[in-house]
Amino acid sequence: xxxxxxxxxxxxxxxxxxxxxxxxxxxxxxxxxxxxxxxxxxxxxxxxxxxxxxxxxxxxxxxxxxxxxxxxxxxxxxxxxxxxxxxxxxxxxxxxxxxxxxxxxxxxxxxxxxxxxxxxxxxxxxxxxxxxxxxxxxxxxxxxxxxxxxxxxxxxxxxxxxxxxxxxxxxxxxxxxxxxxxxxxxxxxxxxxxxxxxxxxxxxxxxxxxxxxxxxxxxxxxxxxxxxxxxxxxxxxxxxxxxxxxxxxxxxxxxxxxxxxxxxxxxxxxxxxxxxxxxxxxxxxxx
Numbered sequence: 407x408x409x410x411x412x413x414x415x416x417x418x419x420x421x422x423x424x425x426x427x428x429x430x431x432x433x434x435x436x437x438x439x440x441x442x443x444x445x446x447x448x449x450x451x452x453x454x455x456x457x458x459x460x461x462x463x464x465x466x467x468x469x470x471x472x473x474x475x476x477x478x479x480x481x482x483x484x485x486x487x488x489x490x491x492x493x494x495x496x497x498x499x500x501x502x503x504x505x506x507x508x509x510x511x512x513x514x515x516x517x518x519x520x521x522x523x524x525x526x527x528x529x530x531x532x533x534x535x536x537x538x539x540x541x542x543x544x545x546x547x548x549x550x551x552x553x554x555x556x557x558x559x560x561x562x563x564x565x566x567x568x569x570x571x572x573x574x575x576x577x578x579x580x581x582x583x584x585x586x587x588x589x590x591x592x593x594x595x596x597x598x599x600x601x602x603x604x605x606x607x608x609x610x611x612x613x614x615x616x617x618x619x620x621x622x623x624x625x626x627x628x629x630x631x632x633x634x635x636x637x638x639x640x641x642x643x644x645x646x647x648x649x650x651x652x653x654x655x656x657x658x659x660x661x662x663x664x665x666x667x668x669x670x671x672x673x674x675x676x677x678x679x680x681x682x683x684x685x686x687x688x689x690x691x692x693x
Contacts, residue, residue, distance in 0.1 A: 422512060423569035426523040428472040429516075433524065437464050437488050443497040445692060446521035446646075447685070450502070450533035450633065451481040451667075452674025453653060456682050457500040463489035468501075471520075475513055477501040481534075481671045492690035497521055504632055505557065506611035514633075515561040515640035519570065522644040528585060528692065529641050530685070534674050535631040535652035536614065536665070538622045539603060542654050544673045547593055547600040547684070548629050549586050550650030554606045554622075555635040562643055571643035580638050582647040585692070589649050592688030598680040603628030605652060607635030613665045619658040629654060649688070653677050 449456055457463075468474040468484045477484045482501030490496065499517050503509050521529060535548065542548065566573040586602070593600040606622050608614070610632030614622070622630055629652045641648050655673035656665055 421567045421569065422516070422519055423523065423567050425473050426516065426519045429474065429520045430523045432470070432472050433466065433486065433488070433520075436466055441488065441495060443488065443495045443524055443526050444528070445494055445496050445689060446518070446524070446526040446529040447496055447498045448502055448518065448529065448531045448637065449498065449500050450653065451479065452534055452671040453532055453678060453681060454481070454483045454500045455678040456685055457483065457485070457487045457498055459682050459686060460487045460489040460491055460496065460498055463487050473516060475503045475509060477503050478507050479504060480667060481674065492686050493693050494689045496689065497524055497526060502633060505559065505609045506632060511559040511561040511563065511636055515636050518637045518640050519644065522570075522641065522646050526646065528647045528649070530589075530649045530651065530688070531634050531637050532651045532653065533631045533634050534655045534670050535605065535629040536656050536658050537628075537654050538606065538619060538630050538658050539601070539628040542601060542628065544655055544657065545599070545677050546654040547598050547677075547681070548605070548652040548654060549590050549593075549600055549602045550581050550605045550634070550652060551586065551602050552580060552604050553635045553638065553650070554604065554625060554627055555639070557607055557609050557635060559636060561636045561640045571645060575643045577639070577642060580642055580648060581650050585647055585649045588691040589651060589688045592691055593684040595687045596680050596684035598684050601628065605634060605650065606630040608632055614658065630658070653681060
C-alpha cells in the first residue's frame with residue numbers, strides 16, 4: 407500500500423499533482439472515456455466567445471470541479487468546456503482567477519496543472535493587454551515571444567512536486583517558436599493584425615503609471631497585463647508547449663486616456679470575431 411505521507415507537503419497539504427488528479431477524476435466522470443484533449447486553451451478577459459465555437463461540448467462550471475475557484479472579475483465566465491474545435495479535441499478554460507482577487511500563485515496556476523494532468527501537450531494562454539509598444543493599437547494581437555515576470559511570485563516556490571516536473575525547469579524558450587509561427591499564420595489568415603513581442607506580467611489590479619510604462623519600454627516590453635506569466639512557468643515545468651496570445655485592448659497610460667475594465671472588455675468584444683476565427687485556424691494547423 408502506498409504511504410500517504412509521500413503525497414503530502416511538509417505542512418500536511420496535498421501535493422499539487424494530487425490535487426489536480428482529484429479534479430481530473432471529476433472531469434473524466436462527465437465525458438466519454440474515449441475523450442482525450444490534446445490542446446488546452448485559457449481564455450482571458452472578454453474573450454469567452456471562443457467557448458461557443460467548441461463542438462460536441464460538455465460544459466462544467468468551475469464550482470463543480472474540486473479545488474477550482476470561481477473568477478470574480480467581469481469577463482471571466484468560469485466554466486470548463488470540453489469538445490472539439492477544427493477537429494482537435496480541446497479543453498477550454500473560459501476565464502481564470504488572478505492574484506488581485508486574493509489568491510495564491512498555486513491557486514492561480516492550478517487550472518493549467520489540471521489541463522496537463524488531463525493529458526494536453528500544448529496550451530494556448532490568452533489575455534487582454536495594454537500596449538507598451540507605441541506601434542500597437544487596440545484590436546491588434548500580439549504573439550508572446552517572451553515575458554518579464556514582474557509579479558514577484560513564482561508558482562514553483564516551496565517543495566518541488568516531482569510528479570509535475572523538475573526542481574529547476576529550463577525557461578530558455580517559454581513560448582514555443584514553431585507553434586508561435588503557426589498561431590501568427592492563423593491570425594493573419596483570419597484578417598487580424600498580429601505582432602510578435604514581449605509581455606510584462608504584473609500583480610494588478612491597478613493599472614500602470616506613466617513612469618512604469620516608460621520603464622517597461624526601456625526594458626524592451628511591448629504589452630502589459632495581469633496574468634499568463636505564472637501559468638506559463640507552471641506549464642513549462644510540466645513539459646507543456648505554450649502559445650501566448652495577447653489581445654491589445656488599450657494604449658498605455660502615458661497616452662493620456664483614462665483606463666477602465668469596462669473599456670478593456672469593450673475592446674475585447676470588438677475583436678472577438680477575428681479572435682475566434684484566428685484560434686480556429688490555429689487549432690486547424692495543430693491537427
